[in-house]
Amino acid sequence: MTTALSARVARFPFPFATDSYRYLTNVEPARTPVTTAAGGWGAGVLDVDDDYAVELAERAAVLAADPTRCQELPHMRVASWDALTTLLPELAAACPGETSLERDGDRWTWRNDLLGTARTFTVGDDDSLPEGPLAFLGSQIQDDVVLLDQREGALWADAGLVTFAADWSMGFDVGMRFLEVHGPVPRVHEAGVVQRAERFLMRLQPGEEYRRTNWTMTVDRRLDTSTETYAEWGRDRRLVVGDPALPDRLHLRVEVQHLIRLGVSNAICFLVRTHLLSLRELATVPEWRQRFGAVLAELPDDMADYKGLTRFRAAAVDWLTAG
Amino acid sequence: MTATLTAPGALRADDGRLVLEVAGVVDEVPGTRTLVLRRPGGGLLPAHPPGSHVVLDCGDRRNAYSLTGDGSPCEEYRVSVLLCPDGEGGSAFVHRLAVGDIVSASRPRSAFAPVSTARHHLLVAGGIGITPMLSHARAAVRWRRSFELLYRHRPGAGAHLDELRGLCGDRLTAYTSTPEMLAAVRAALADRPLGTHVYVCGPTPLIGFVEETAAELGWPGERVHAERFSADLDAGEPFTAVLARSGSRVPVPSGTSLLTALEQAGVAVPNLCRQGVCGECRVPVRSGRPLHRDLYLSETERAAGDAVMCCVSRSVDDELELDL
Ligand code: HEM
Ligand code: FES
Numbered sequence: 188m189t190t191a192l193s194a195r196v197a198r199f200p201f202p203f204a205t206d207s208y209r210y211l212t213n214v215e216p217a218r219t220p221v222t223t224a225a226g227g228w229g230a231g232v233l234d235v236d237d238d239y240a241v242e243l244a245e246r247a248a249v250l251a252a253d254p255t256r257c258q259e260l261p262h263m264r265v266a267s268w269d270a271l272t273t274l275l276p277e278l279a280a281a282c283p284g285e286t287s288l289e290r291d292g293d294r295w296t297w298r299n300d301l302l303g304t305a306r307t308f309t310v311g312d313d314d315s316l317p318e319g320p321l322a323f324l325g326s327q328i329q330d331d332v333v334l335l336d337q338r339e340g341a342l343w344a345d346a347g348l349v350t351f352a353a354d355w356s357m358g359f360d361v362g363m364r365f366l367e368v369h370g371p372v373p374r375v376h377e378a379g380v381v382q383r384a385e386r387f388l389m390r391l392q393p394g395e396e397y398r399r400t401n402w403t404m405t406v407d408r409r410l411d412t413s414t415e416t417y418a419e420w421g422r423d424r425r426l427v428v429g430d431p432a433l434p435d436r437l438h439l440r441v442e443v444q445h446l447i448r449l450g451v452s453n454a455i456c457f458l459v460r461t462h463l464l465s466l467r468e469l470a471t472v473p474e475w476r477q478r479f480g481a482v483l484a485e486l487p488d489d490m491a492d493y494k495g496l497t498r499f500r501a502a503a504v505d506w507l508t509a510g
Numbered sequence: 511m512t513a514t515l516t517a518p519g520a521l522r523a524d525d526g527r528l529v530l531e532v533a534g535v536v537d538e539v540p541g542t543r544t545l546v547l548r549r550p551g552g553g554l555l556p557a558h559p560p561g562s563h564v565v566l567d568c569g570d571r572r573n574a575y576s577l578t579g580d581g582s583p584c585e586e587y588r589v590s591v592l593l594c595p596d597g598e599g600g601s602a603f604v605h606r607l608a609v610g611d612i613v614s615a616s617r618p619r620s621a622f623a624p625v626s627t628a629r630h631h632l633l634v635a636g637g638i639g640i641t642p643m644l645s646h647a648r649a650a651v652r653w654r655r656s657f658e659l660l661y662r663h664r665p666g667a668g669a670h671l672d673e674l675r676g677l678c679g680d681r682l683t684a685y686t687s688t689p690e691m692l693a694a695v696r697a698a699l700a701d702r703p704l705g706t707h708v709y710v711c712g713p714t715p716l717i718g719f720v721e722e723t724a725a726e727l728g729w730p731g732e733r734v735h736a737e738r739f740s741a742d743l744d745a746g747e748p749f750t751a752v753l754a755r756s757g758s759r760v761p762v763p764s765g766t767s768l769l770t771a772l773e774q775a776g777v778a779v780p781n782l783c784r785q786g787v788c789g790e791c792r793v794p795v796r797s798g799r800p801l802h803r804d805l806y807l808s809e810t811e812r813a814a815g816d817a818v819m820c821c822v823s824r825s826v827d828d829e830l831e832l833d834l
Contacts, residue, residue, distance in 0.1 A: 211788060211789060212783075212787045212788050212789065212806075213782065213788055214782070214783050214785075214787060214788060215782045215783055215788075216783075216784075262626040262627045263626070265626065265653050266626070269557075272583075273557075310582075311652065311653065336626050336627070337623075338625050338626070338627060338732075339732050379808065383787050383805050383806060384787070386787075386805050387783075387785060387787040387805060392617065392618070392619050392620060393556055393557060393558045393559065393562065393617065393618050393619070393620055394556045394557070394617060394618075397783070449557075450556055450557025450558050450559065450581065450583070450618070451557045451558075451559065451581050451582055451583075451649075452559065452626070453559035453620055453623040453626075454626075
């Protein structure tokens with residue numbers, strides 16, 4: 188095993204605490220370090236790892252091919268500036284050697300040696316950042332970003348830059364209410380999970396930060412599994428079943444999602460950071476192999492269907508439990 | 511605008527409070543004092559939406575005061591406090607503060623933010639109700655939102671008047687006569703474009719007038735906003751948790767959650783959010799009436815009264831017997 192591989196395992200946010208999984212309003216305060224069987228994660232909001240430059244190059248390519256991945260309704264411009272000015276200092280603190288931020292009032296100078304970026308802009312002045320604050324933010328952090336406006340007693344997904352969606356589409360969801368966004372998800376409406384989540388989010392006060400995890404599975408290290416590109420990746424779910432390389436191709440995909448109440452704009456900033464670990468990498472931690480095998484075997488059919496696991500679930504369980 | 515919250519400790523016990531130094535005191539007009547507050551060692555303070563307030567420790571009580579800045583991250587907060595000789599004492603406490611004094615404040619709380627989709631913002635302020643409106647006007651100028659401000663003040667006692675003139679130009683109209691002000695408010699409500707939102711802060715009769723006139727003129731309720739301090743979870747009454755299995759008694763003081771009290775008594779309870787949403791910390795109740803304050807239990811479960819989310823909920827009765 189290479190060192191790059193083990194670093195990926197060591198910081199992987201393995202999400203299962205028991206042998207079964209159900210939907211919950213599983214939110215906890217951000218920045219709480221978590222210890223796992225292989226290492227740990229979660230001390231900060233942004234998690235810059237060895238795949239940083241590769242993933243940002245991939246985001247740029249996806250966006251160039253399909254600019255609709257970045258959406259912003261006109262009233263969300265303040266929120267976009269707010270997200271940028273909240274998260275750049277966060278990135279500067281996470282990578283003190285490789286990045287730097289100088290502020291002279293509203294005049295900000297940002298340097299990022301990891302990507303070779305150097306930019307000066309004026310906060311609030313759209314002309315000083317022609318691609319827009321949201322697109323610029325998305326070029327600097329690995330997380331997908333959704334910004335939700337709060338009004339009329341609801342949250343609205345009115346802006347976002349999402350290139351690494353797990354089978355959904357920002358272009359389709361823009362302008363929807365939080366409850367509508369979650370329309371396709373089974374069980375959560377009856378169980379009150381999303382209603383509770385929305386009430387909780389609407390009560391967050393300026394600067395409050397929470398996080399949660401979500402998971403699914405993906406064939407190959409493919410981050411862009413958006414609805415828009417389904418034709419490119421959908422059939423792999425079927426084809427992977429007979430492939431001897433299945434344990435290397437099938438990945439557990441875990442999203443660490445942050446929920447932050449932005450101060451200036453009052454918007455909710457939803458960050459989705461996607462981590463992929465192949466079954467073979469996962470199996471280097473025997474506890475994870477056993478537990479994920481059990482979770483996958485026990486998962487109710489409707490949830491497995493919704494997550495798109497049905498085709499290969501049995502094959503994955505077989506491999507995991509054979510070890 | 512000021513609101514006295516009855517109990518001290520009105521915020522969650524784990525709410526990280528700010529320690530602030532009085533860096534300046536400005537007596538702009540008689541009876542109204544502005545405090546400039548900074549971190550003792552300097553440094554940025556949390557950003558906040560326009561119309562936010564902080565809850566300041568004022569001796570034996572806590573008062574909420576509007577922040578008057580535009581809300582961008584900066585090194586100082588300003589609050590303006592009207593001395594109320596007949597009030598409960600919070601304003602007198604503030605008026606005794608001097609440069610160099612240290613005060614404790616909550617982080618900013620937002621309950622009166624502008625609506626981002628509004629095409630025009632009509633701001634209406636009476637007296638010291640100008641404070642959240644100053645914040646709104648500053649942010650509107652910074653972010654180039656369309657707005658106007660109608661401000662009624664007593665002759666010679668218009669807090670922040672010069673500042674507002676400079677900031678707003680002809681978007682400000684100030685009145686010293688109440689009938690003229692009310693006529694102007696009515697006229698504005700009658701002819702502003704569709705998509706306008708109105709925000710009001712001031713004496714109760716002014717708020718009532720705006721709400722009634724807007725309703726009469728057919729304004730939908732979502733476009734009318736009045737500054738009212740939202741009830742955060744209060745500290746709650748003290749009670750005793752009786753643990754049925756061990757027979758031990760755990761006192762739960764005001765300001766401490768049942769979950770924290772149990773943990774301090776060495777009783778481990780699973781928990782995650784500590785906010786009453788995740789459902790992890792549910793504890794079975796044998797007797798006593800729970801005071802439900804969570805978002806998790808359904809109406810039926812609440813009515814059954816046989817379980818409590820111990821991170822936020824408390825007890826109606828002096829004792830709550832838990833199946834622990
Ligand atoms: C506490 C907060 C939240 C909870 C409890 C929650 C819960 C969930 C759950 C259980 C799913 C199904 C996931 C799966 O099985 O793969 C889901 C999907 C999703 N969530 Fe959330 N969510 C939260 C916040 C958000 C926010 C802030 C957004 C931003 C718009 C969001 C957008 C989505 C989207 C786009 C999907 C996919 C829906 C589809 O299939 O089209 N969620 N969420
Ligand atoms: S800890 Fe989440 S509901 Fe109490």
